[in-house]
Amino acid sequence: MKLQFKTAVCAAALTLSPLWAMAQQEPLKVGFIATLSGPSAALGQDMYDGFMLGIEQAGGKLGGREVEVLREDDQLKPDVAVQTVNRFIERDQVDLVGGVTFSNVMMAIAKPLVDSDTTFIGMNAGPAPLAGDRCAPNFYFASYQNDQQAEGVGKYATDQGYKNVYLMAPNYQAGKDAVGGFKRFFKGNIAGEVYTAVNQPDYSAEIAQLQAAAPDAVYVFYPGGMGINFIKQFRQAGLLGQIPLLSVSSFDGSTLPALKETALGAISGSFWGPDFDNKANQEFVQAFEKKYDRIPSQYAAQAYDAARLVDSALQKTAGDTKDKEAFRKALAQADFESVRGNFTFNKNGFPILDMFVFEVAKDAQGRVSHKTLSSALPGHPDSYVGTCPL
The missing domain is CATH 3.40.50.2300 (Response regulator)
Structure with missing residues (x-):
């Protein structure tokens, strides 16, 4: 025992x-x-x-x-x-x-x-x-991976039939990735490609330039306070609603509390939405x-x-x-x-993701949020994994 x-x-x-x-x-x-x-x-x-x-x-x-x-x-x-x-x-x-x-x-x-x-x-x-x-x-x-969201929006812009798109982003690695990703999947012409300083507060000169270029749509990557300043000035110029505004990481849950109705109608690409x-x-x-x-x-x-x-x-x-x-x-x-x-x-430590397109709209409670519009690139790997030696 x-x-x-x-x-x-x-x-x-x-x-x-x-x-x-x-x-x-x-x-x-x-x-x-x-x-x-x-x-x-x-x-x-x-x-x-x-x-x-x-x-x-x-x-x-x-x-x-x-x-x-x-x-x-x-x-x-x-x-x-x-x-x-x-x-x-x-x-x-x-x-x-x-x-x-x-x-x-x-x-x-x-x-x-x-x-x-x-x-x-x-x-x-x-x-x-x-x-x-x-x-x-x-x-x-x-x-x-930075490019993935932008690639989904580039695909969306192509599907929407936009022929000339104006691009803007801050001049650092993520800004370049966000522009490069968009261009990789957009099949139209680039009406302009402008890089601004990180945390630049005033975009009036750049907005005047893009207005003169008369694009079919504008695509931007401006996270945080940059996005708040840009879209306020874009609306003040009377362009929001006249020229479709496409973005990644610019008008989201981190900036919409400050923007509220100002951002309604803007389009954003991501792999996640609160809805x-x-x-x-x-x-x-x-x-x-x-x-x-x-x-x-x-x-x-x-x-x-x-x-x-x-x-x-x-x-x-x-x-x-x-x-x-x-x-x-x-x-x-x-x-x-x-x-x-x-x-x-994936083998490089980055995820394979379903990419979606969202519109800034009011939710069921009347709050400004993101509304899922469509799937852009399902099961989408990043574009650099092929060069990863792992």
Whole structure:
């Protein structure tokens, strides 16, 4: 009987060992970095709020492990971001780094992340080089590759029969990716291609130039405060409603609270909308609105998915991140219910996504939001994965 009792105890211990291991682990340290100040602070704040809601929805833990989030503002300054990430890695010894709002910041921190082999979970910025020849096995983007949304809008512009489209974006990596993606799928002529300074407040001169070009439509990429300033000035010039306005990451949940009716009728491309009717999204939107008293933006949705992604991977590794190969293999499986519906990683760590087109319109409660119009590019991979050596 003693032998049988000992065997039973051992069997029970083996069964409970993953749970026991989780209980013995130190809190999961996440170095969260985003733009949390200046004209684009709303983007980073939505990312943080979405990520923290994801942790809350998982019972305050990820993979059964307590979580310590170290939040830092990169101030949209690449040098500040590099210093912060080095501190995360060397002093704080984080288990993973996540976040990043802007692509110029992402490009700056890519090298220290790769050199240290630190696992990174992207929650917004998805610059083209990191999807192509500079892809890395420690990078997983729970967001998108910059060009993907723009490619969907380029396809939409072609389907609408627009012959001449005027393009505008800020002069940095994501702006160039957003223009390049649009041009890749638009089959008409480019009436003008203008790059403006990052966080430029006044677009009156550029708007006068585009008006003189008399395009069939205008396509812009102006995230955060840039989008607010641009569309207000576009409407003041009497052009909104006269010239179709197409965009990505310009008129969304992060900017619509400030724009309200000003943006009605604008077209936007994305892989997620607050009106998606899948269960995971309905639960997310309801919980976000209850907690933060506002409609979530795409930035919040991506970061919420990031928390669910990490949780799903840690469930498979019993909370362990030290075996990096096992943890990343679990991340690659993306075994979670995404708010966007379909979510599958490609070999470069970027997702294959269904791209949609939305109109800025009032929802059932009379609030200005996004209304899904159509599917543009279902099951769409990024355009750089073919050059990724992984």
